[in-house]
Amino acid sequence: MTKEPLTIALPKGRLFEQVQDFFSQKGLNFQFEKRKLVSFDDEGLLKIYLVKNSDLPAYVNSGIAGLGICGDDVVYESGLDFYKIRTFNFGGTRLSMAALENRDEKSDQKELTIATSYTAMTRDYFHSKGIPVNIIRLNGSVELAPSLGLAPYIVDLVETGSTLKANGLEVIQDLMTIKVRMISNRAYFKLNYDRIQNLLERIGENKS
Template identity: 40%
Template structure:
């Protein structure tokens, strides 16, 4: 039985394919998949989904393994086995505010896709804030007056800069991680072990 691997679509998918190719796997069927969300190769079955959905497919055993950002694991805490970090997808979580604008003394309003991470961050600081959950471009929230600041993933900082925001505080470092379904690790051990070992070798190179 072929291992099923769930991949996070977009940026992480491209970085994974480069990494996968560096391990001497054939990525041609994955590069030329078009809009297909399910691709079968000689050795694997791949499914492509949003990050949080990757964890759902792995948690429920639809996929044996998953490639997902560590931020998703920290925010949603799915019931999966987090195996080890991968050498790509590096980013950081940050609190950002409008450049030059004073941080208010009143109860602050924060916008984020990551409400659980945000809540825990301010709890550890001993500060109570109002949190607004946004799914789209959170950079708009301070510009339009919805929030005093945002908590979001930062890679290069270009998007923040182009929207007049600056990092006030960085507080978490993330990378891509390989996750596994708990039952699959036992039931499909003979099939999954060589794959996991090859990924580990790639990490240590």
């Protein structure tokens, strides 16, 4: 089989920096020239594509990138299936439900109305509990929805909770823990399992 570098998609933004630092600790160094979205590590083991977080599953699903690193939320919302071949100890977060701190509990309806960007996870979570939900899809600034009266509840990724607090919101309950994983296209994994195994042994962390 080919000895081309393994192809991997990494998400732009804060998670990229964490991945870059982590790989650097393992001796795998890479940089991106300004405005460039393709790079190689110093040893030529990896060909790295820098992509938008939510687009990452599409690249891995098509096999253009054989590997990818992203959160559970990104995979879940894509609706696509991948091998989850490593779990990282960094970048984890929670998917939580929040509402206004000074909300009127009496106004709660039988059917929950929730504003969120994570529609699939939110729907499936509440349906698994037998609770009907009315979901309003938003693509950002979800914290505004309760104070502007769009929806009494939101579901969003929460790390420190400071953004929620700044908007007068509090966490009501955590829905699920989100971990950062290395995912793989299945066929790519099968054809390159020995080289991927070497990479996984080098970077360590949990087996899945």
